[in-house]
Amino acid sequence: MTELVLPDVLRERAVRPGDRRYPLLRSTYTRVAAPALILLPENAAEVAAALEVAHDSGLPLSVRSGGHGLSGRSSNDGGIVLDVSAIDGVEVIDDGARVIRVGAGARWANVAAALAPHGWAISSGDHGNVGVGGLATAGGIGWLARSYGLTIDHIRAVDVVLPDGRLVHADATHDPDLFWAMRGAGDGVGVALAFEIEATPLRAVGFGQVMVEADRDGKTLRRWSEYLAAAPRELTGNAMVFPDGTGFAAQFIAVVAGDDQDRVRDLIAPLAELGVRPLDVAAQLVPYPALVSTGHLxxxxxxxxxxxxxxxxxxxxxxxxxxxxxxxxxxxRTLLQLRALGGAINDVAPDATAYTHRHQQVLAVLTQFPPGGGAELDAAAALLTPYADGAYRNFESRPDGVSFEGAFPGATGERVRDLHRRYDPDGLLRRVAATGSAVEPAP
Structure with a gap:
């Protein structure tokens, strides 16, 4: 490939194979990649210049905020990676309304640490190494999901560089269509620079881990789902199911939004009674940043x-x-994880954001580790097909037309495609994904 000629503004921001920084920037958490060029812009003008280079090159383009990148799109082979991890500021812009401006390249551990002195939190995934931009443009199912809602539900404005290089400040009254798309389908309309997000007052949470024997017929899981669906919304829960000897065990992880020890105990203790028999119960109060620790970085x-x-x-x-x-x-041997939804997530109207799934109560996440792969995962996922009612983009490592339809069904999908075409008519942000699959159906 002929070496790309970069404008002066990007020459100090470019990393190519052979650069000492390349091994730490080429890949995602789950995949070793080999991009031809990684660009590390530090402001809107440099992002616009990077988009122009990518457009003129004709190469695949990945946009990355620096985190795990489970969606499969944040790096590629032979293309360009636009990495905004240097745009990572966290600042309070309205103390009374608890509105925070967060750079798209920040990671949630740093955000939680910055908010801790104020006694605030933003529900933001379940690991500190997750990047702000990837999560905050797709949804945001975190430790406080049932009490706080999705991360996108509290975004008040977004600064976006469009594929044509324009910088737009989008909110409910300024470019509302772009604002709608950025909350759930933002990866197809522009590159987010920063988000204005409303935090919630929260210093400490109850954190519980409960292990039970699980029955083979699913009664344990059904009881867990019913308990979470009816529980006060301070309680958010995850579950993981795995073989245990000749039977099965379920690990329930519970977070209670608040520091009332009696309340924490009352909400977590019933989880131990949902299985065939309890195996272990532990609960404690922890600062919220402990859940998304800087130790995760x-x-x-x-x-x-x-x-x-x-x-x-x-x-x-x-x-x-x-x-x-x-x-x-x-x-x-597919790893099965469940996340309880409902609560504040389902308070939001289905058409308020591009994330339209506002009635479901459970997210099932299926993962295969080597030597297993796509074939084994597809076989396991097929068992859930008769019951599936949508999909979440951030836990799909092979984005394609099928997963697009699951994430954006019906009229929502049509609106998303229309907005992708309006803001990115040349399809710059919709070039081939890292896996080689189309990321959405052809227009």
Whole structure:
């Protein structure tokens, strides 16, 4: 390939193979990649210049905020990576309204640490190394999801560089269509620079880990789903199911938004009674930043190869809970994780943002680790197909037309495609994904 000629403004921001920085910037958490060029802009003008270079090159383009990149799109082979990790500021812009301006390249551990002295928090995924931009343009299912809602539900404005280089400040009254798209489908309309997000007052949370024996027929999972769906919204819960000897175990992780020890105990203790028998129960009060610790921060070098997909589900039935246990029991040894939804997530109207899934109660995340891969994952996911009711973009490592339709069904998908064409008519942001799959159906 002929070496790309860069404008002066980007020459100090470019990393190519052979550069000492390249090994720490080339990959995602789950995949070793080999891009031809990595650009590290530090402001809007440099992002615009990087987009122009990418447009003129004709090469695949990945936009990365610096975090895990489970969506499969934040690096590529032979193309350009536009990495905004240097745009990582965190500042309070309205103390009374608790509005924070967060750079798209920040990671959530740093955001939580910056907010801790104020006694505030933003629900933001479940690991400190997750990047702000990737999560805050797709949804944001975090430790406080049932009490706070999605991260996008509290975004008040976004600064976006469009594919043609224009910088736009989008909110509910200024370019509302762009603002709508940036909250759930932002990766197809522009490059986010910064978000204005409303935080919630929160210093400490109750954190519980409960292990139970789980029955093969799914009754444990159904009871867990029903308990979370009916629980006060201070409680958010995750579950992981795995073989244990000749049977199965379920690990329930619970977060209670508040520091009332009696309340924490009252909400977490019933989880131990949902299985065949309790195996272990632990709970404690911790500062919110402990959940997304700065200790989580690390470079992403493909150190955890994995393939992931997901399905949104209503409150579990006997049949869908049994299907989940079939996934856990399948010979392909797919890791099954469940996340409780509902609560504040479902207070938001389905058409308020590009994330339209406002009635489901459970997100099932399926992951295969080597030597397993796509074939084993597809076989496991097929067991949930009869019960699936949508999908979440950030837990799909092979984005394609099918996953696009799951994330953006019906009229939502049509609006998303229309806005992608309006703001990115040349398809710069919709070039081939790292996996070689189309990221959405052709217009």
């Amino acid at each position: 690390h470079p992403n070098t493909g150190q955890q190869p994995a393939t992931t997909t997901n399905a949104l589900l209503p409150t579990l039935t006997d049949d869908s809970a049994r299907a989940l246990m079939d996934v856990a029991a399948a010979p392909g």
